[in-house]
Amino acid sequence: MxxxxxxxxxxxxxxxxxxxxxxxxxxxxxxxxxxxxxxxxxxxxxxxxxxxxxxxxxxxxxxxxxxxxxxxxxxxxxxxxxxxxxxxxxxxxxxxxxxxxxxDCIVPVVNPGNPVSRLSKAQLFGIYTGKITNWKDVGGDDSKIVVISRDTSSGTYDCWKSKVMKKDGKKHRVFPGALLQASNGAVAQAVSKNKKAIGYVGLAYLNKELKSVSVDGVSASVLTAKDGSYPISRGxxxxxxxxxxxxxxxxxxxxxxxxxxxxxxxxxxxxxx
Incomplete structure (x- = not known):
């Protein structure tokens, strides 16, 4: 067949x-x-x-x-x-x-063992600028957040910077303590192996070893990307x-x-x- x-x-x-x-x-x-x-x-x-x-x-x-x-x-x-x-x-x-x-949608992801399943753009901004450092501050366990990001040559990073890291008309860089990865696959692998980690990947890289996190109460999907309700989508x-x-x-x-x-x-x- x-x-x-x-x-x-x-x-x-x-x-x-x-x-x-x-x-x-x-x-x-x-x-x-x-x-x-x-x-x-x-x-x-x-x-x-x-x-x-x-x-x-x-x-x-x-x-x-x-x-x-x-x-x-x-x-x-x-x-x-x-x-x-x-x-x-x-x-x-x-x-x-x-x-x-x-x-495509850029989706925040955590380890399946992490209880956090929803975050706001403001919380993501705080995590990726290094201002929020503990999961308990966003509804999770009392543990340090391990921040994983794409490297600066990545289009995924560029979109994340434009749509998440923008405040008061200014784009902010991901803070120096983040662990930079060269591909979506590398981000997915790093998050899947660390219960304290957070990262972001394209839709095609979601798998059972990752848990997607909704953004401002909206989950990434075909419908939410097409109707514009998901806040981190792109061509x-x-x-x-x-x-x-x-x-x-x-x-x-x-x-x-x-x-x-x-x-x-x-x-x-x-x-x-």
Whole structure:
């Protein structure tokens, strides 16, 4: 049955792209977008065996840098490109074109053994600026809070900073005592092993070893992301240097097709179509 499904999806890709392609595609950037890109690339290459797709993470900022310096055909980014990045790319003859391939929520997570299940944005701000240091101050046990954050090259960090760490019109940095991790997976693993820890991950990284925490009384979900009621949601982006063509365009067209959008849902993200 599984082989039949794979074959059917491959036929859908072939039908959608119209013909087989040959060549190589370099994809770099966001670890949040990575699992969706890996699934899309796997299916696309089954239908187009002469296409080789090389994918690496490293964070949204690394994706932007690779697009600027010409070492990637597609940049995965879980944030929008900054004005300075767009200008540098444009100056290099690689004017970025943006495509939103899915929606996502950034979800605060704790260890399942932690009794805390809801926090306000104000409480999250206090925890991540180092002003709230004990779980008892937010309804938990009397124990020190171990704060885990993404590193500053991450688009997830950038979104967290914009939507949680903003007060009185100013964006605040996560305090120096936080433990910085290079990927969503690393954050998830660290929180799952420490009952005192708190972190934040994209929807696709939620699992039974983590407990999601509601924000201002709203839980992260497809519905709350789409209707805007969940306060920490975002678009997941693909950037190409100029209008995409050839194999890159075919891959992007597949990701935006019904079959590609189903992959986004299957990965744990929210389809845009």
């Amino acid at each position: 599984k082989s039949r499904i794979i074959a059917l999806v491959a036929m859908m890709v072939m039908a959608f792209t119209g013909s087989a392609f040959a060549g190589a595609i370099q994809v770099k950037g966001s670890t949040t977008v990575l699992p969706l890109m890996q699934k899309a690339a796997e299916t696309f290459m089954k239908a187009n065996p002469n296409v080789s797709i090389s994918i690496s993470g490293g964070g949204s900022s690394n994706g932007a840098k690779a697009l600027i310096d010409g070492t990637t055909d597609i940049a995965m980014m879980s944030r929008d490109m900054k004005g300075g990045e767009i200008q540098k790319a444009t100056d290099n003859g690689r004017k970025p074109v943006q495509f939103i391939v899915a929606l 997941l982006n693909i950037y190409t240097p100029g209008e995409p063509s050839g194999e890159a365009k075919a891959l992007l067209d597949y990701m935006m097709s019904p079959a590609g959008q189903k992959l986004a849902a299957d990965t744990g993200f929210i389809p845009v179509k």
